[in-house]
Amino acid sequence: MAACNNFVPSVWKKDQICCDCFKTKEEHSTSGIKCSTHAESQLPPAYEQSTIQASPQLMNIVDTQEHTGANDRGQSANSTPSPFARKTSLLQRNRTLLVPTDTPVANPRQTLTDQVTSSPSTVSEKETQSKTDVAQLIPCRYGMACYRQNPLHFEKYSHPPGFTHHQKSSQVPQLQQQLDVNATIIADLQQQLKDHKEKQNQENTQLQQELKRREKIIEQRFQESITNLQNKTEYYEKEIEKLRADKLKMAIHTQGLEKALTLELEEREKRELEKKRILAIRRDTPSYWGPNAFVTPYREVKIPSSSPEFNIVSHLMNSNIERHDNNFGTIYGKDPTEFIVTRVIRIQNDKLWHEYCFKKESIIQKNDGKIRDLACSKYLQTYPMATPLLDSLSNEYWLFHGCAEKTLYDLSHNGYDPRVSSLDGMFGGGFYLAENSSKSNQYIMCPGCKKNSIFTGSGCLCKNQENLEFMMVLYRAVLGDVHIAAKYQASTYRGEGARKVRRAPLKDNNIDIYDSVLGEKQTLGGNKLRYREVILYEPGQAYPEYLIVYKRSANRAHAPTDAERALQKCYYFLKNTFRKMPD
Ligand SMILES: [Zn+2]
Ligand SMILES: [Zn+2]
Ligand SMILES: [Zn+2]
The missing domain is CATH 3.90.228.10 (Phosphoenolpyruvate Carboxykinase; domain 3)
Known part of the structure; x- marks a missing residue:
C-alpha cells in the first residue's frame, strides 16, 4: 500500500493535520501508513461521500493539483483535460459514489438527528436506546482490527463488543489545552471589556458631572457679570447725575468767579493808578506855600512877621x-x-x-x-x-x-x-x-x-x-x-x-x-x-x-x-x- 498522497507537502501548512489519518506533515509522508483517502476500494461509499462533502477545501486542493498536474500521479501530463471537463467528471464520479453499495437500513443522518433530539428521561431508557443504536449501526468490516480514527466512522459503524477505539492523536489534548487557554483569554478579554465599559461609564458619569459643574459655574459667572453690569450702570447713572449737578454748580461758580475777576481787575486798575500816583514824583509844594507856587521860575516870598x-x-x-x-x-x-x-x-x-x-x-x-x-x-x-x-x-x-x-x-x-x-x-x-x-x-x-x-x-x-x-x-x-x-x-x-x-x-x-x-x-x-x-x-x-x-x-x-x-x-x-x- 502507498503512503497518503492527500496533501502535497508544498501546500501543507505548518502544524496542519491530515483529516483522515490525523498525522502531521512529517509523520504523514514518511510513516508509510496507508491513508484511507486514497483507498477507495476499501472504503464504504457513504464514508467517501461524507468526507468529500465535509472537505470542500480538500476538493479545491485536489482540483488545483489536478489542474496544475505537477504532482498528480493519477493523470498524465500529456492528456490534461479542460478544467470544466475535469470538474464534470469529478461530479459524475461523486454521483456514482453516492450510490450505496451496502443496503441502507435507514438514513443515518436522520437517525442521528432523532437520537440527538429525543430526550431520554431515564438511564435505562438511554441504555436501551444505545443498544438500539448499536443494533441500527452498520457493522464495521474491519471488526476488531479497525484502525479508523475519524469519530464519524464510529457513529456510522458498529464494532464488535470489546473493541477499543484507541485515540492515536496527541493533538487533541493540546487542542483542548489551547481551547482552554483561548477560553481563558476570551474570559479575560470579556472581563477587560467589561472593566473597560465600566470605566467608560464612570468616566462618562464624571464627565457629565464635570460638565454640569462647569455649566453651573458659567451660569453663576454670567449672573455675577450681569449683576456687576447692572451695579455699574446704576453707579454710572448716579455719577452722571452728580456730574450734571457739579456742572450746574460749576457754571454758577464760574459766573461768580467772572464777577469777582471783573471786580478784581477794576480794583487792580484802581490800585495801579494809585501806585502810579504814589510812585510819581511828588512835586507838591508844602501847603503853606500856597497855590501857584511856581508862576515864575524863581520867587522870593517875604513871610509876614505876624504869620505862624x-x-x-x-x-x-x-x-x-x-x-x-x-x-x-x-x-x-x-x-x-x-x-x-x-x-x-x-x-x-x-x-x-x-x-x-x-x-x-x-x-x-x-x-x-x-x-x-x-x-x-x-x-x-x-x-x-x-x-x-x-x-x-x-x-x-x-x-x-x-x-x-x-x-x-x-x-x-x-x-x-x-x-x-x-x-x-x-x-x-x-x-x-x-x-x-x-x-x-x-x-x-x-x-x-x-x-x-x-x-x-x-x-x-x-x-x-x-x-x-x-x-x-x-x-x-x-x-x-x-x-x-x-x-x-x-x-x-x-x-x-x-x-x-x-x-x-x-x-x-x-x-x-x-x-x-x-x-x-x-x-x-x-x-x-x-x-x-x-x-x-x-x-x-x-x-x-x-x-x-x-x-x-x-x-x-x-x-x-x-x-x-x-x-x-x-x-x-x-x-x-x-x-x-x-x-
Ligand atoms: Zn492521510
Ligand atoms: Zn471500523
Ligand atoms: Zn565886624
Whole structure:
C-alpha cells in the first residue's frame, strides 16, 4: 500500500493535520501508513461521500493539483483535460459514489438527528436506546482490527463488543489545552471589556458631572457679570447725575468767579493808578506855600512877621542856640544867646524844587521805601535831631547852613554844588549843614569887617554890632540812609593826600554807599565834634527853603559860672557813660 498522497507537502501548512489519518506533515509522508483517502476500494461509499462533502477545501486542493498536474500521479501530463471537463467528471464520479453499495437500513443522518433530539428521561431508557443504536449501526468490516480514527466512522459503524477505539492523536489534548487557554483569554478579554465599559461609564458619569459643574459655574459667572453690569450702570447713572449737578454748580461758580475777576481787575486798575500816583514824583509844594507856587521860575516870598510861619522859623532859630566858646559869630566877643529874626524870605525856585523832589524820590526808591526801618532811623528816633523831622519816608529834616553873603545868591538860584566844595572839611568835599543855628552862625562873617567867622577869623571890633544883620539859610535836607560817624578818623572821612573824600562811605555790603553822613556830637558818643553836623555829597539833596535875616543878641546871655561848667561836664560824662553801658 502507498503512503497518503492527500496533501502535497508544498501546500501543507505548518502544524496542519491530515483529516483522515490525523498525522502531521512529517509523520504523514514518511510513516508509510496507508491513508484511507486514497483507498477507495476499501472504503464504504457513504464514508467517501461524507468526507468529500465535509472537505470542500480538500476538493479545491485536489482540483488545483489536478489542474496544475505537477504532482498528480493519477493523470498524465500529456492528456490534461479542460478544467470544466475535469470538474464534470469529478461530479459524475461523486454521483456514482453516492450510490450505496451496502443496503441502507435507514438514513443515518436522520437517525442521528432523532437520537440527538429525543430526550431520554431515564438511564435505562438511554441504555436501551444505545443498544438500539448499536443494533441500527452498520457493522464495521474491519471488526476488531479497525484502525479508523475519524469519530464519524464510529457513529456510522458498529464494532464488535470489546473493541477499543484507541485515540492515536496527541493533538487533541493540546487542542483542548489551547481551547482552554483561548477560553481563558476570551474570559479575560470579556472581563477587560467589561472593566473597560465600566470605566467608560464612570468616566462618562464624571464627565457629565464635570460638565454640569462647569455649566453651573458659567451660569453663576454670567449672573455675577450681569449683576456687576447692572451695579455699574446704576453707579454710572448716579455719577452722571452728580456730574450734571457739579456742572450746574460749576457754571454758577464760574459766573461768580467772572464777577469777582471783573471786580478784581477794576480794583487792580484802581490800585495801579494809585501806585502810579504814589510812585510819581511828588512835586507838591508844602501847603503853606500856597497855590501857584511856581508862576515864575524863581520867587522870593517875604513871610509876614505876624504869620505862624515866621514864628516857627524864628522859634527854630532860637531853640538851637548853643555855646561855642571859640570867638566866631559873636556879638561883642560873646556867643549870642538870641537871634532876632527881622525877615524871613521863602525861596520858590521851580528848578531846584523839582531837582530836590526827584532826588528825594530816588533816595526813597533806592532804599525800597524802607528808610523808616533802617538802623539810622531808629537811632535818630532814640537820639533825635534838634530840628523837626519833616518826612520819615526819606529822613527829611530842616537844617541850617551859614556862609558868606555873596554865596547866598548862588545857593538860592543855582543850588549848592559839591563839586566846588572845599576838600578841607572834616568829612571831605560835601555840603555841610547843622542842627544848631548857632553853629551855622559861626560861618557867617561880619558884613562890616568881614571877620568874626570860622573862615575869616575872629576879632570884630565894629560898632553897633546889635544892629548888624546877617543871613542864614534854612534847608530842607533828605538824609536817607545816613551814616552815623561817631568815631571820627580823618583818613576815613576826609581822605589823605590826593585821595580826598567826595562821597559818603560804603555800606557794610561794600557795594552801596550811604546817602549822607551825620558827624555825631560828643554828648552822644562822638569823639571829635561838639555839635552835630550833616554832610551831603550829591546836588539836589537839600532845598534852600528860607533865607533868614537876623540880628545877634547877647542880652539874655550870661557867662557860665565854674559851677555851671562843672555841671555841664558831669552831664556830658554821664550821658556818654550811660550810652556806652550796653556795649
Ligand atoms: Zn492521510
Ligand atoms: Zn471500523
Ligand atoms: Zn565886624
